[in-house]
Structure formats: C-alpha cells, structure tokens
C-alpha cells in the first residue's frame with residue numbers, strides 16, 4: 001500500500017507512519033498547509049516528498065490511499081478531493097464538523113468503489129476485542145448498563161486547537177466522546193437512541209468545553225453513562241459493562257497503548273481476563289490495507305465514523321439546550 005499523509009500531525013508521526021511501515025506500506029508523501037513544514041516533516045520522518053498543494057499530491061498516480069489527520073474542519077474537503085482523485089481514505093475522527101458532511105463523504109467513497117475507514121483505534125485493542133467477545137458470548141447475560149471513564153489530562157503538546165478553537169473542531173466532545181460512542185457501539189452492537197448531557201470548562205477549555213458527562217439510552221433498554229475530560233490528572237480510564245449474569249471491569253483501557261486490566265465477575269467469583277497485546281494502530285492499518293486488496297473489512301468503516309459523530313453531535317446539542325436529544329444518524 002502506497003500512502004500519502006494529509007496533515008503533518010502528531011498522531012501520524014507518533015503512531016501511524018510506524019504502523020504503515022510495520023504493515024508493509026510505503027509512506028510516499030505528506031501534505032502540510034506550509035511548504036516549509038511539509039519539507040521539514042518529510043525529512044524528519046523519512047518521507048520522499050512534502051507537498052503544500054493537495055491537488056499536486058493527489059495527482060501522483062502511484063498513490064493508493066491517503067490518511068487524513070489534519071484538524072477536524074479540513075477532513076471533509078480533503079476527503080472529498082481524495083475520493084474524486086480515486087484514492088482510498090483512512091480518515092481521523094471526527095469524520096467531519098457535521099453528520100451531513102460525514103454522510104456525504106462516506107457515500108461518495110462508496111459510489112466511487114473506494115474503501116473508506118475511520119481511525120477509531122480503541123476497537124482494535126486486544127482488551128476491547130476480549131471485552132466484546134465476553135459480551136457477545138453471553139458471559140454477562142443481558143447488558144443492563146455501561147459506565148465509561150475517559151477523563152484524562154491533555155498533554156501540553158496537544159493543548160493547541162483542541163482547547164481554544166471551535167472552528168477547528170476543538171473541545172472534548174469531538175475529541176473523546178466520539179471514541180466512547182464507537183467503543184460502546186462496538187461492545188453492545190447497537191446504536192444510542194437518546195442522550196442527556198452537561199458540559200463544563202474546568203480549567204483548560206477557552207471557548208470550548210473541556211469536560212462532559214452524558215447518559216445515553218440504548219434500543220435494548222441498557223443505559224450508558226460517559227465521562228470525558230481534558231483536565232483530570234489522576235482519574236485513570238476504564239469501562240464497566242454490567243449484565244444480568246456478570247460484570248466486566250476494565251481499567252486503563254481507554255488508551256492508545258495495548259495495556260490495562262480486565263476482570264470478569266460472575267456468581268463463580270472474580271477472574272482476570274487475558275488478551276493479546278498487539279499495536280492498536282498496526283491492526284487498524286493492516287485491516288484497511290487488506291480491505292483495499294479485497295480481503296475483509298476495515299475495523300471501523302465510514303458508517304461507524306458517521307455514527308460516533310452523530311452521538312457526539314447529540315451530546316453537544318443536549319448540553320447546549322438542556323434537553324433530552326434524539327441521535328440523528330443522517331441519511
């Protein structure tokens with residue numbers, strides 16, 4: 001797979017370039033809004049060509065796919081351009097600034113016969129695959145509730161547009177609530193119906209929320225409680241899934257690393273759950289490349305990206321209006 005990076009980002013240099021190379025891919029080019037930065041980023045990461053013009057980059061006939069990791073407001077126009085140029089797309093979350101735009105880009109890729117995937121890394125974690133298997137195999141019976149703990153401390157090098165730029169898609173809801181929505185959908189196999197929510201600015205957000213708590217109803221009747229924040233130094237992350245026959249307690253699993261502890265508690269007692277510790281991003285990139293080769297599906301496709309954004313949009317709307325809000329999954 002011959003990749004082009006749209007966006008000279010941290011996530012690409014920290015995780016994705018390595019994942020592309022580890023899965024046999026070639027990283028051919030990188031696009032930045034600044035020619036100097038494109039050149040410097042290309043040199044620092046061993047990439048042959050840095051572009052400041054998207055059309056020029058997409059004109060490369062040897063480019064198979066693009067990975068889009070610019071700030072959120074750029075995902076939609078860049079994805080549409082890549083699709084028009086016949087490139088497969090792996091796009092960062094949130095897919096777009098609105099569900100309507102996300103639906104449009106996913107549909108455009110489908111109509112063009114291209115693979116489109118969303119980089120929801122958590123469902124690639126061995127921990128979450130093990131949790132999903134426990135739920136799906138009935139080990140905890142009928143799921144009654146889920147509690148998601150995803151209140152972290154945003155590290156200084158990521159405290160740019162995320163904490164002060166609503167036009168670039170800043171705020172904790174587009175940043176983290178989308179991941180939690182995807183993870184809950186992955187585990188329960190159903191889509192949230194209605195949400196209530198409240199946000200806060202608790203020391204980091206300037207003009208955007210840095211904390212949010214929300215409750216979601218699920219079609220099965222299960223309730224979901226989610227907490228996302230940029231300002232919690234010592235809270236740790238986790239997910240609990242409680243069913244009629246057992247509970248799953250997973251600590252430190254809402255993370256980019258293959259770490260964390262899972263305990264299953266049933267009438268028989270508490271037992272630790274083991275899981276594979278592969279790299280999350282390598283798995284996502286590998287499945288994407290396989291899908292492009294006509295073998296299988298990406299771990300999170302376009303519909304998954306639309307759905308996670310729809311839940312996040314509903315949470316933001318519910319917090320803004322103070323009303324119970326139906327999730328609108330778009331066309």
Ligand code: NDP
Nearest residue numbers: 007008009010011032033069070071072092093094119121
């Ligand atoms: P960054 O802030 O690192 O990059 C976003 C853009 O900011 C880049 O495209 C670049 O613009 C510009 N930029 C970055 N660093 C600098 C710098 N030192 N000087 C000047 N400009 C700079 O964002 P992230 O990597 O944190 O996030 C990018 C996207 O990826 C977002 O959509 C985010 O939601 C998503 N993400 C997903 C994760 C996941 O696990 N799935 C994890 C982290 C982020 P230009 O390209 O024009 O040079």
